[in-house]
Amino acid sequence: MNFDFSDDIKAMTAEVRRALERSCNMAEVRRCLEDGMFHPGGLISKPAWGVLAEMGVTGARIPEQWGGSGLGMLELAACAEEIGRVCAPVPSLPSVYLATEALLHSGTDSQRERWLPQLARGEAVGSMCFAPIDADGERLTARYAAVPAGAVADFLVVMSADDCAVLIDLHQDGVSRHPLRVLDPGSPMAELALNAVRSEPMNCPAGSYQGIRNRAAVLLAFEQLGGASRALDIARDYTLQRKTFGRTVASYQAVKHLMADVWVKNEIARGHAYHGAWASQTNDPALPLAAACARVSASEAFEFAAREALQLHGGIGFTWEADIHPFYKRSRSTALSLGSSREWKRRIAQLLHRQHMTIAHEL
Amino acid sequence: MNFEDSPQEAQFRATVREWLAANAEPKRHPRDFVGDGLPADQRLAAARVWQAKKAAAGYAAVTWPREFGGLGGTPIQHLIYLQEESKWRSTFGYFEIGIGMCLPTLMAYGNQHHKDRYVRTALYGEEIWCQLFSEPAAGSDLAGIRMRARREREQEGSDWMVDGQKVWTTGAQFSDFGLLLTRTDPTVPKHAGLTMFFVDMKSAGIEVRPIRQMAGESEFNEVFFTGVRIPDEQRLGPVGGGWKVALTTLMFERLTVGTELGLLTAQSMLSLLADRGDLSDPAVAESMADAWIVDEGLRLHQCRTLTALSKGSTPGPEQSIGKLLKARQAQRMSTFLMDLAGQGSLVVDEETDSLWSSVQRTWNWSAALRIAGGTDQILRNIIAERVLGLPEEIRVDKGIPFNQVTK
Numbered sequence: 020m021n022f023d024f025s026d027d028i029k030a031m032t033a034e035v036r037r038a039l040e041r042s043c044n045m046a047e048v049r050r051c052l053e054d055g056m057f058h059p060g061g062l063i064s065k066p067a068w069g070v071l072a073e074m075g076v077t078g079a080r081i082p083e084q085w086g087g088s089g090l091g092m093l094e095l096a097a098c099a100e101e102i103g104r105v106c107a108p109v110p111s112l113p114s115v116y117l118a119t120e121a122l123l124h125s126g127t128d129s130q131r132e133r134w135l136p137q138l139a140r141g142e143a144v145g146s147m148c149f150a151p152i153d154a155d156g157e158r159l160t161a162r163y164a165a166v167p168a169g170a171v172a173d174f175l176v177v178m179s180a181d182d183c184a185v186l187i188d189l190h191q192d193g194v195s196r197h198p199l200r201v202l203d204p205g206s207p208m209a210e211l212a213l214n215a216v217r218s219e220p221m222n223c224p225a226g227s228y229q230g231i232r233n234r235a236a237v238l239l240a241f242e243q244l245g246g247a248s249r250a251l252d253i254a255r256d257y258t259l260q261r262k263t264f265g266r267t268v269a270s271y272q273a274v275k276h277l278m279a280d281v282w283v284k285n286e287i288a289r290g291h292a293y294h295g296a297w298a299s300q301t302n303d304p305a306l307p308l309a310a311a312c313a314r315v316s317a318s319e320a321f322e323f324a325a326r327e328a329l330q331l332h333g334g335i336g337f338t339w340e341a342d343i344h345p346f347y348k349r350s351r352s353t354a355l356s357l358g359s360s361r362e363w364k365r366r367i368a369q370l371l372h373r374q375h376m377t378i379a380h381e382l
Numbered sequence: 383m384n385f386e387d388s389p390q391e392a393q394f395r396a397t398v399r400e401w402l403a404a405n406a407e408p409k410r411h412p413r414d415f416v417g418d419g420l421p422a423d424q425r426l427a428a429a430r431v432w433q434a435k436k437a438a439a440g441y442a443a444v445t446w447p448r449e450f451g452g453l454g455g456t457p458i459q460h461l462i463y464l465q466e467e468s469k470w471r472s473t474f475g476y477f478e479i480g481i482g483m484c485l486p487t488l489m490a491y492g493n494q495h496h497k498d499r500y501v502r503t504a505l506y507g508e509e510i511w512c513q514l515f516s517e518p519a520a521g522s523d524l525a526g527i528r529m530r531a532r533r534e535r536e537q538e539g540s541d542w543m544v545d546g547q548k549v550w551t552t553g554a555q556f557s558d559f560g561l562l563l564t565r566t567d568p569t570v571p572k573h574a575g576l577t578m579f580f581v582d583m584k585s586a587g588i589e590v591r592p593i594r595q596m597a598g599e600s601e602f603n604e605v606f607f608t609g610v611r612i613p614d615e616q617r618l619g620p621v622g623g624g625w626k627v628a629l630t631t632l633m634f635e636r637l638t639v640g641t642e643l644g645l646l647t648a649q650s651m652l653s654l655l656a657d658r659g660d661l662s663d664p665a666v667a668e669s670m671a672d673a674w675i676v677d678e679g680l681r682l683h684q685c686r687t688l689t690a691l692s693k694g695s696t697p698g699p700e701q702s703i704g705k706l707l708k709a710r711q712a713q714r715m716s717t718f719l720m721d722l723a724g725q726g727s728l729v730v731d732e733e734t735d736s737l738w739s740s741v742q743r744t745w746n747w748s749a750a751l752r753i754a755g756g757t758d759q760i761l762r763n764i765i766a767e768r769v770l771g772l773p774e775e776i777r778v779d780k781g782i783p784f785n786q787v788t789k
Binding site for chain 1: 383384385386387388391458652653656661664666667668670671672674675676678679680681682683685686688689690692700703706707759761762763765766767769770771772773775776
C-alpha cells in the first residue's frame, strides 16, 4: 500500500506553491477580479500564468519533443492543487486540462506540431466545448453561449458525445467573441459565434468524450481541493485572531464544530481525488467511477468550505477586501464546469448499478 | 502511488491465508461467528478454542512483542491479518477489549509478576478482561468519575476499599479481570485525584447487572462495587497518576484502526436498491451516490492512514473521522431505505442474516454508535483542537478541587 504522492512530486509541488504564493497573492487575485468585473473577458493573471509555464505546469503532460515536461497525471494533479490553493485566475481547466489533453489524445500530427509547443510555453491558450458538431464539410457555423476563456483563447476544440471532434483556430475571419459578465470573473467566459469558419477534424478514438471529461474532472477536483483547504486555513486564521464577547471566535464550539465538519469533507474529497489521479495515471477500469466520486466530493467540499469560511468571517466576509470571496466564487464556478454534481451523482449510481449487474451476472 | 502489498506485506498475507485455510472454518454469511447458534456458555467455550489456536500461531496479538506471545509485527500486518480473518468464521465481543486495551496497559505499567501471570492467559482466551471506566455521571467527561478508592489503613502498601458504580461495561458478565479507574483523592482537581487498578471480577462486593438496551437486547452491564477489597499490588502507576494510565489505554483504543462496526454498507444499500429497481429514480440515485462517496471515501482515507503508518507514523487524532462519518451515515442510509420501503419496513425481520434485518439493526445501532467511544460532539472537538489547533473548550472546573465542583 502506497497511496500518497512520491517525495519527488511533493518537492516539485512545494516549489510550485512557493512560486505561486509569490506571483499570485490575494492582492493579485483581487486585481484580476476587479479587472474582470469592469472589463469582462480578457483576464488572466499574467504573473501566475508565467510561473506555471516557467515551471513546466502548462506543459506538464506534453512530451519533450514538443517542448513539454513529459510528466504524468500524478504530477499535473498535484500542481493543480496548488493552482486552486491560490485561487489563480488562469485558464487551467479549459487550456491545460481540456484543450491540451484533447490534442494529446486526439490531435493530428500537424495540430500537435502547431499548438503543443506554444501551449507548453504558455503562449497559446486553448478552450473546449462539449457540443454536437454540425459541420458542412470543413466549414462550421455555430454559436457557443459560454466558452471558458473564450475571449482570449487561440483555438477551440469542440467534441461531441459520439466521440467526434474538430479544432478551430480562433484567429480567422468569421469568429466573433462577446465577453460575458460572470459571477466569478476569475473564470471568465465569452459567447463565441462562428460563421462558416474553417474547422479541422481530429482523430478521436472511441471513448474520447467520456475519457477526457473523466481526466479533467480529476484534475479540477485537485484545484477544488486546494481551494477547500485554503478556505479552511483562512477561516481558521481569521477566527483565531478575531475576538467577540471577550473570547476568541475560534473558541466557540459552534465555530469549532463547523470547521471540524469542513475538515472531514476535505479529507474525504482528498481520498477520492488521489484515487482519481491513480486511476487516470494507470488507466484503471475504476477511472469512470473514481473520477465521478472525485468530482462530486471535491465540488461539495469546496463549496461547503468556502461558504462556511465566509460565514465565519461575519460581515467582513461580504466585503471586497476580505480574502474569502474569490474562493466562494471559484467554488461555485468550478462546481458547474464539466456539469453539476447532480449529473455526476446520477452517473455514479448508473456506474454502480452496472457494476452490480455485472457481478450478479457473473455469480 | 499504488494499492498493492509491498513484497513483505504480500508474503505476510500469503502466510496468513495459508494458516487460515488450514485452521479456520468457512463463513456461511457475513455475521457468522464461531459457535453461532450455541447457548452462551458453549459459544464462549468455542470462542476460547479459536482464540487459543490464534495465540499459538502468534496471530492473537500481531503487534505485541514476541516475548509476550505476539508476532512483533507492524500495524499494517495486524490489519492484513484482520482483513484475511474477516473472510472466515472468527469471534467477536470477547477478547478485543482485553487484548487491544487492558493488557497493553498492564504491559506498560505492570511489574514483571503481572506480565508473567496475566498476559499469556489473556492471549490464549483463558481469562477475559473488561474495561471499567465510564460511570453514570462520567462518560465524555471521563476524568469526572466518582468511584471511590480509600486505603484500608493510612499506610503505604495497605489494601484499598472501593465503592461506586461503573456503566456500559462490555463483557463484565463473563470477565475475569477488569481495568478499573478510581478516585483516590477528591480534594485535588479532577485529573490529579485518579488512580488505576486492576480487579478480580470474582471479588466479594462486585455485582454485575445487565443493562436492557433500547432494542431490548442486553450487551452491556452496570457494575456495582460495595466495599470491594483490592490489594495495593494491583495498582497500575502511582497513586494520583491514574489519568496518565487511562490515556495510555485510550491511545491503544485508537490503534485498533479498521475495526468493523458491523453496520449496513453502501454496497448492501446498492444491492437492495438494485433489486428493488429504484435506481432509475434520480432522487434515489443521488442518495446512493452520497452514501457511496462516504463509504468509499473512508476506505480511501484508511488507505492513506495505512500508507502513513507504513512510513512509520503513529495513528493520530485524524482517526476520529471514521466513526464520526460511519455512524451518521449508517443512520441516514437505514432511515432512507426504510422510507423507500414504507410502513412495512417497521415490521421486524426475523431472518437475522437478511439484508432487511441488517437495515433494521443498523437503524437501532447507529443511534448507539454515534455516542459510544466518543460522541459525535466529542469527536468534533478532538478534530477541532488536536487536528486544526483551535482553542480548547473552556473548562469551568479547571484547577478546582473535585469535591468543590458543582455537580
